[in-house]
Amino acid sequence: MHKLRNGSKLKEGTNKKGKKMDNIVVGIVSGKGGVGKTTLTASLALLASKDEEFIPII
């Protein structure tokens, strides 16, 4: 059972709205270093964690 930041618990395999979900894997890539992959990853992950539709992992 996943515990949300507000203390409530989620049923396995459902999102914060209780909707059934699959795990989507998104990769951030670039052909070289130093173009902002980690900056974008961190920001997208934070936005996803605040979004009711997603429970992200990085």
Add this chain to the structure above:
Amino acid sequence: MYTTIKASFISEKCVHCTKCIDDHYCEFNALTWDEENEIPIIDYLKCEGCGACKVLCPEHAFEIHPVKSGEIISYENNYGTLLIYGKTQLGSTTSGKLVSEVKEFAKHSDKYNNSNLTIVDGPPGIGCPVIAMLSGLNYVIAITEPTPSGLHDLVRILELVEQFKIPFSIVVNKADLKSPFQKKFKKYVKDTEYKILGKIDFDYAIPEAMSYAKPVVEYAPQSKASIAIKKIYEKMKKELKKL
């Protein structure tokens, strides 16, 4: 703990024949001869753990053993998100294998079953770790900048992504760079008709946020970079719904 295999030498079995050096057992030049002690020395930074020395030595003076070559670290960050990453030891090989093991580790974590989005911060380049990372992805965001090296490396990575047949889009960072190269970059995007998910203009809020170890959308939510990233996020959601 993440392990790879390396050769080890059993001095008691060695008959000092120098065959391992003379017959060039090691394709990676990991073996040199210690004249003083009359034994081979293994350079562990060069050893790939292929096992050729073990097979070829008639005295069986070489063994292959697993050695620690990195770690997989996982913890919940300040935002309640599970963060998993791999760390190789200096000079260790097979970073692609580490990436695969990190992904496997993530899949077997308790939180994976309760999550519906995995965001992977890919390694740079187009080598083995990137190939390992691309396998199994549902969507790719390729980030670049309008510079000669940015475009050159974008072309390389997209060739690789296309081989995996993964849907992708492009994010242009430092999109407002005043560079004569902008024209060429725009032409490339126009000619290829690749989808641009968004553009982030140069913004000092990004290096500032990094110095405070915070995502820019938290450190400076009203900055132009944050606003651009929020738009990218919304577009990404739409793209993911199409999958």
